[in-house]
Amino acid sequence: MGPWERRVAIVPEDVSKLTSRHIRLLIQSGAGEGSFFPDSQYASTGVEIIKERNEVILLSDVLVMLGRPTEEDVNTARQGTVFVGMIMPSLNHDLANLIAVKKLVAHSLELLPRTSRAQSMDVLSSQSSVAGYRAAVVGAFHSPRIMPMLSTAAGTIRPAKVLVIGAGVAGLMAISTARRMGASVTAYDVRKAACEDVRSLGANFLELGIDAVGTGGYARELSADEKEKERMLLEEAIVNSDLIITTAGVPGKKAPLIITRRMVGMMKGGSVIVDITAESGGNSELTRAGDTLEYHGVKVIGLSNAQSEAQVNASQMYSRNMLSFLSVLISADGIIVDPNKDELLKSTLVRPQSPISSGRG
Numbered sequence: 219m220g221p222w223e224r225r226v227a228i229v230p231e232d233v234s235k236l237t238s239r240h241i242r243l244l245i246q247s248g249a250g251e252g253s254f255f256p257d258s259q260y261a262s263t264g265v266e267i268i269k270e271r272n273e274v275i276l277l278s279d280v281l282v283m284l285g286r287p288t289e290e291d292v293n294t295a296r297q298g299t300v301f302v303g304m305i306m307p308s309l310n311h312d313l314a315n316l317i318a319v320k321k322l323v324a325h326s327l328e329l330l331p332r333t334s335r336a337q338s339m340d341v342l343s344s345q346s347s348v349a350g351y352r353a354a355v356v357g358a359f360h361s362p363r364i365m366p367m368l369s370t371a372a373g374t375i376r377p378a379k380v381l382v383i384g385a386g387v388a389g390l391m392a393i394s395t396a397r398r399m400g401a402s403v404t405a406y407d408v409r410k411a412a413c414e415d416v417r418s419l420g421a422n423f424l425e426l427g428i429d430a431v432g433t434g435g436y437a438r439e440l441s442a443d444e445k446e447k448e449r450m451l452l453e454e455a456i457v458n459s460d461l462i463i464t465t466a467g468v469p470g471k472k473a474p475l476i477i478t479r480r481m482v483g484m485m486k487g488g489s490v491i492v493d494i495t496a497e498s499g500g501n502s503e504l505t506r507a508g509d510t511l512e513y514h515g516v517k518v519i520g521l522s523n524a525q526s527e528a529q530v531n532a533s534q535m536y537s538r539n540m541l542s543f544l545s546v547l548i549s550a551d552g553i554i555v556d557p558n559k560d561e562l563l564k565s566t567l568v569r570p571q572s573p574i575s576s577g578r579g
């Protein structure tokens with residue numbers, strides 16, 4: 219992961235739940251420091267602190283991490299070592315292939331099905347809700363406006379107009395956070411089913427006449443014509459917003475391009491776009507991951523470390539997700555379960571990828 223990563227995969231309060239199942243725990247020294255969990259807290263719960271990353275890798279049968287292993291980690295690991303993280307094989311072909319070549323096993327938790335059994339392990343949901351919250355907070359912070367309506371002796375200030383594009387887990391959290399700040403919120407999603415969720419949070423839903431549901435209830439990628447229609451119909455709402463939070467994604471694909479440079483050029487000076495899809499390409503043409511760009515007075519923030527900026531709670535949630543997954547991966551008597559014996563293990567297996575490059579439009 220990037221140098222900005224501050225989360226840790228297992229927090230000290232969860233250690234006893236693993237050691238009570240006869241799992242011996244090692245941690246790389248300093249791994250929890252970014253989340254304010256120092257080595258001493260782990261040591262007091264019986265975790266062995268290991269100085270070198272390579273040593274942790276060589277000594278472990280199962281390696282739990284936040285993102286994905288490095289190429290060096292994979293080259294160092296013993297045959298049969300199991301990695302658990304968010305590896306995103308469809309975006310990291312070379313790594314997925316190397317894992318297979320080295321005869322390692324890797325489970326990538328973003329591949330979990332969205333079923334009720336998998337809910338407690340659902341890292342996408344836990345981390346997306348933190349990202350959605352942060353996006354609203356960061357957007358309000360960078361806006362030169364206040365969010366709520368104010369009626370004072372000095373006149374009445376209208377509430378800021380917030381547009382949330384994509385009303386999945388992150389989008390809904392962004393909506394509820396912006397609503398709590400008092401903004402007037404409008405949201406849009408290509409799944410019509412999101413309309414009810416949006417309205418239940420007190421926001422308006424934009425009806426554009428597109429309903430694009432694919433497998434598993436997720437959005438499907440729009441056709442070129444639909445993409446064009448979406449951009450055209452969204453333009454007015456985009457241009458009239460003070461703050462836009464973009465969260466639109468299709469699993470395994472690059473983020474759809476929704477806000478063009480031309481649209482940003484038509485927005486009012488002082489408007490802000492916070493794009494949480496920055497790492498997967500961005501919903502705005504001007505998004506740069508981890509960077510803020512100013513174009514005709516509009517700030518475009520490519521949020522790529524949202525969870526790491528609320529790292530204490532993001533780590534706690536991720537750690538609970540991990541515990542739940544490990545309770546399936548490792549049997550009560552400490553045996554690593556054959557991935558083919560359990561649907562959830564099987565669905566998260568990282569498989570070799572062919573080197574195709576995904577298009578964008």
Ligand code: NAD
Binds near residue numbers: 337448466474
């Ligand atoms: P995601 O991060 O993949 O995408 C975010 C949102 O962007 C989605 O709502 C998607 O419909 C929307 N989107 C995609 N293309 C778009 C476009 N061109 N324009 C506008 N919006 C676009 O989604 P997610 O937050 O992971 O959630 C996806 C689905 O999974 C939702 O239906 C959600 O309710 C469901 N879900 C189910 C469970 C469960 O049952 N356990 C848990 C979490 C999420």
